[in-house]
Amino acid sequence: MKDRAFYGWWVVAxxxxxxxxxxxxxxxxxxxxxxxxxxxxxxxGDISLVFAVAGGLYFSLGLPSGALADRIGPRWVVAGGxxxxxxxxxxxxxxxxxxxxxxxxxxxxxxxxxxxYVPAIAAVQRWFLRRRGLATGIAVSGIGVGTILAPPLAQxxxxxxxxxxxxxxxxxxxxxxxxFAAFTMLRSPELYGQHPDGDATSAxxxxxxxxxxxxxxxTLPFWLLFIAxxxxxxxxxxxxxxxxxxxxxxxxxxxxxxxxxxxLGIGSAVGRFAFAGLAHRxxxxxxxxxxxxxxxxxxxxxxxxxxxxLLAIFATAFGAFYGGFVAMAPSVIAxxxxxxxxxxxxxxxxxxxxxxxxLGPTAAGFMFDLSGSYVxxxxxxxxxxxxxxxxxxxxxxxxxxxxxSTS
Numbered sequence: 001m002k003d004r005a006f007y008g009w010w011v012v013a014x015x016x017x018x019x020x021x022x023x024x025x026x027x028x029x030x031x032x033x034x035x036x037x038x039x040x041x042x043x044x045g046d047i048s049l050v051f052a053v054a055g056g057l058y059f060s061l062g063l064p065s066g067a068l069a070d071r072i073g074p075r076w077v078v079a080g081g082x083x084x085x086x087x088x089x090x091x092x093x094x095x096x097x098x099x100x101x102x103x104x105x106x107x108x109x110x111x112x113x114x115x116x117y118v119p120a121i122a123a124v125q126r127w128f129l130r131r132r133g134l135a136t137g138i139a140v141s142g143i144g145v146g147t148i149l150a151p152p153l154a155q156x157x158x159x160x161x162x163x164x165x166x167x168x169x170x171x172x173x174x175x176x177x178x179x180f181a182a183f184t185m186l187r188s189p190e191l192y193g194q195h196p197d198g199d200a201t202s203a204x205x206x207x208x209x210x211x212x213x214x215x216x217x218x219t220l221p222f223w224l225l226f227i228a229x230x231x232x233x234x235x236x237x238x239x240x241x242x243x244x245x246x247x248x249x250x251x252x253x254x255x256x257x258x259x260x261x262x263x264l265g266i267g268s269a270v271g272r273f274a275f276a277g278l279a280h281r282x283x284x285x286x287x288x289x290x291x292x293x294x295x296x297x298x299x300x301x302x303x304x305x306x307x308x309x310l311l312a313i314f315a316t317a318f319g320a321f322y323g324g325f326v327a328m329a330p331s332v333i334a335x336x337x338x339x340x341x342x343x344x345x346x347x348x349x350x351x352x353x354x355x356x357x358x359l360g361p362t363a364a365g366f367m368f369d370l371s372g373s374y375v376x377x378x379x380x381x382x383x384x385x386x387x388x389x390x391x392x393x394x395x396x397x398x399x400x401x402x403x404x405s406t407s
Contacts, residue, residue, distance in 0.1 A: 006194060007186060008127030012135050014184035015120040016142035018078055021177040022085055022113045024146030025170050026054060028154040030244040030261050034254060035163040040098040044245065048365030050098075051241045053106030054113070055357030059233075059350045061114025066347030067213070069119030073187035074343075078123075081115025082178035084108055089171035093164040105167075116181075118350060121330050122343035126188040129196040132334065133276055133284075137327045141272045144323050147265025155258045210338015216345050221336050224395040226352045228388035229329070232292050233356025234363075235299050235381015236322060238374075239264060239315070241361040246374055250306035260315040267319025268326075275324035284335060288328045289392040294321030296385030303378040335398035356384075 029051045037047050069077045088108015095101045121139065128135040150170075157166035189195055216222045243264075244257030279287030298318035305311060330346060337345050364377040395401075 006189075006197075008124075008135065008189065008194075008197070010184050011123050011127050011186060012139045014078075014181050015124050015139040016145075017177050018082060018116050018120045018181050018185075019140060019142035020146035020149075021142075021174050022082060022116055022146070023143045024150030024153075025085055025089060025174060026051075026058070026109060026113060027143075027147045027240045027261070027265070028150035028170075029054075030240055030242070031151050031154040031158060031258055032163055032166070033241065033244055034248070035158060036098070036101065039163070040101075042098050043365070043369045044242075045362065045366035045369045046098060048241050048361045050101050050106050051237070052358045052360075052362040053102055054110035055237055055361070056354045057107065057110025058113035058117060059352075059354035059357055061111060062118040062347030062350035062354075063213075063344060064347065065115045066118040066122055066343030066345075067341075069122060070341060070343040074119035074123045075182060075185045075187070077119045078116045078185045079178045079182035081112045081117075081119075082174055082181055084112030084115065086112075086171040086174035086178065088112060089167045089174060093167035093171070118343055118347045120181075120185065122346055123185060123187065125330055125334050125339050125342045127196060131197050133279070133331050136330050137272045137276055140327050140330075141269050141323070143326060144265050144267075144269030144272060144319070147268055147319070148262050149265075151258045151261040151265070155255070210334075210340040210342075211345070212341045213344040213348060216337045216341070217348065219401075221395045221398075221401055222345075222349075224391045225332070225336075226349055228292065228391035229349060230352035230355045231384040231388040231391070232295060232325070233353040234360040234384045235356075235378065236295065236325075236353075236360065236385075237357050238360050238364045238378065238381060239302070239318060242364050242368075242374060243315070247306075247311065252306075252308065256308070260311060263312055263315040264319035264322075267316040268323030269319075271320030271323030272327035274320065276327070278324075279328060283397065284328060284332055285392060285395065285397055288325070288332050289389040291321045291325040291328065292385050292389035292392065295325065296382040296389070299378050299382035299385065303375045303382070332398070336401055 033047055065077055085108065088104050091104025091108055092101050095104060124135050124139045125132060154166055157169050243260050244254055247257040247260065248254055275287060295318060298314055298321060301310065302314045333346055333349060334342055360381060364374055367377045368374055
């Protein structure tokens with residue numbers, strides 16, 4: 001079959017759209033932070049917990065959603081998840097107490113992204129082998145593009161229509177994305193008479209082989225990667241919640257804070273491709289560790305400055321290393337464990353991220369309420385990112401591990 005008829009690129013486009021819209025809704029939360037605080041008279045720690053609930057859910061649900069998609073296919077799991085994100089946004093728009101926002105946004109968006117994220121990324125792994133890194137990079141760049149577009153869009157809607165109607169608008173966009181996913185998120189090439197990468201014949205027997213989740217969970221690389229992701233995640237989500245109030249405390253405008261989130265998104269989109277060459281030259285394992293070192297270094301810069309230009313450098317650099325981390329993670333997992341149960345294994349790995357997503361932003365908020373400063377929490381995130389890099393480098397290389405596991 002000719003490459004132009006290959007359906008895998010539609011799966012990439014579908015995953016791109018799902019991640020762009022889903023994480024756009026999640027990562028524009030900083031634009032809603034101060035309006036929600038003003039509306040409900042809440043402390044920063046209480047508002048931070050809204051995002052933390054959502055983040056904890058959408059990463060902790062990766063395991064069951066990935067396993068479900070491995071069993072029944074990703075189409076309705078992903079489309080149903082995006083529909084729940086939309087319902088969560090609609091519910092948040094009607095909140096009369098902060099608890100309603102926890103239930104609507106926190107639970108709806110959290111469960112919805114939890115259902116959609118891992119199955120969508122896992123689908124791309126099955127459609128590509130030789131070009132897996134490129135396809136995954138394109139697909140997950142949707143997160144970066146969503147982070148670029150959603151915060152200024154949300155801010156504009158808040159300025160013109162108020163935060164409640166802004167959530168309605170985001171919900172409508174998400175419903176359209178759910179419909180697109182229902183038509184384009186297909187399971188694997190073999191079911192449609194195709195082969196990975198659009199090749200005329202299967203180039204290798206490696207696609208669809210590898211360890212089960214139970215087998216992977218009994219290995220050292222699995223747990224080293226798990227600990228690394230959990231450690232890195234503590235600081236990874238703090239900017240998405242606290243960057244806007246941070247810059248306002250520094251005497252800068254809320255609009256500049258939203259601009260920094262957009263710069264973070266630009267860096268994220270660029271980093272997913274820019275660091276692919278680095279990973280190719282030094283190996284994906286070392287490249288992956290470099291992303292952790294980079295996010296840690298960027299957090300050290302953030303903790304040390306309130307300067308306009310240095311904050312812009314921080315946001316762009318942090319976004320780039322964050323984007324590289326997200327782009328490399330699925331391929332690193334597939335390198336170690338194959339694609340036989342890639343959805344379940346990815347989900348189990350991403351469950352580690354839920355710990356950091358829950359604790360990091362919440363700790364930053366309550367630490368600010370207690371001390372009036374974010375610095376200690378940001379520095380803690382940097383130290384944990386460096387620890388994550390050490391864990392990755394302590395693992396055997398994927399090539400060595402695959403040779404050992406098949407011998």
